Amino acid sequence: MSIWEKTSLSDFILTVDSLEAWYGDAKVLHGLSFALKKGEVLALIGANGAGKSTLLKSIAGQLPKKVGSIMFNGNRIDSLVANDIVAKGVALVPEGRRLFASLSVEENLILGGQVKRPGPWNLAEIYNLFPILGEKRNVPGTSLSGGQQQMVAIGRGLMSNPDLILLDELSLGLAPIVIKDIYALLPKIVGNGLSAILVEQDVNRALASTDHFLCMQEGRISLSGVPMDYTKDQISAAYFGM
């Protein structure tokens, strides 16, 4: 029995049911169903092309061509566009950071707070979390190192005071020491009851940092549950499809 089946619907912040999504004519997601409890951190693992980023984009409203339902805080959001979904409380930290090149660090962060949702995060709190950003607040965001850019991207996502943050490939292109630093801050980031879905290529790190996991393969869920319930071989088999 799935661990989610023991929980009442009101405990879930996100429920995805029979989700299918396309890039043009190519179907990428094939009937995904899963749920996320409030305050839970979920790792989304899988090989390249498994559909992890597509799933996050579908939730965040960046993929218009999809069927199935996505419920967030009890409301359907699958027909909404990205700017309406962020106002509802879902923030996506996109793969590759995608900072605004003509904006300074501070302007990038302020823009993240554009939707003005109430909550604990503001500029001062972001600078407390990432002190280096306070020192570099006036320089262009894209002139920072990769790790610092990732901090801006995370800070920008937090500035909207979301209920759910989608973190796509946090460690992509970063030095191991920087990755370690960012993961050390993860408990602070999700410490206020924030729910999170973390897409990560580094499976061990992802499983060690989260409550539950979903393993995806070719647009389908191949395994899900609590990391400690499965052996490495079982997870590897689900990951590689062996």
Added chain:
Amino acid sequence: MLWVNIIIQGILVGGLYALFAAGLSLIFGVMRLVNIAHGDLIVAIAYLAFVIVKATGLHPLASLILVVPIAMAFGYALQRGILNRTLGKDILPPLLVTFGLSVIIQNGLLQIFTADNRKLQTGALETGSFPLLPGVDIGYLPLLQFIVAIAVIAGLQYLFYKTAMGRAFRATSDDAETAQLMGLDNRKVYAWAMALCLGVVAIAGVFLGVRTSFDPAVGPGRLIFGFESVIIGGLGNLWGTLVGGVILGVAQGIGAQINPGAQELAGHLIFLLVLAFRPTGLFPRMQG
């Protein structure tokens, strides 16, 4: 002193060209849209001012109080109603639609106002001048026009770099998809950019009507001057656009002095030289 005079008059004319160009630069900078109807919109606004002046008796420059908000509202509606539907990865649809709009505006103006020349009369302001140097007189109207051009560009620059709206314009220009993740509705951002553009077009249109006579067919020529100013100055750079307008104005002045028939040709030659050797313009917008 003759050449000093030519250069100074060219600089002042450049102010008008910068006003023609600022809206083009703004729209290209924010949404990568080349508005073929830009020149016709300038002329249409000149006609709007003509009608308002006739109906109310306002001074043409005072008519800006009505012309600017009307133009901005039209720009917002134009973007929301038509142009937003054409934007995407393919650059052809907006080009075709604005080309169609250009044809419609020209023929509509022809139907309503006939092909007769019109002009906005400002009395003594048109002919008044003061001596700057021996042999160099500065007209009040060209000077006012140049000051207004600087003020408009400074205002746009302030809006772009010091306000929330400007931040939204820049973010959407950098990465429209990610800007939506910040809660920005691109359709509204583009509509406000077009409203702002039409506000600038309104000022350009009134100064066009005050400075020279106009008819429904002169729009494409204004588009060319604006386009050349933008390219010379550098795509997406507002101050560069002012410099581009000034270079174009000075080139035309020098061309006219050499041969009256070579006035526009000299401007086009400068434009071609810049295009050949600095395709991104003299002062392209720097990216992070």
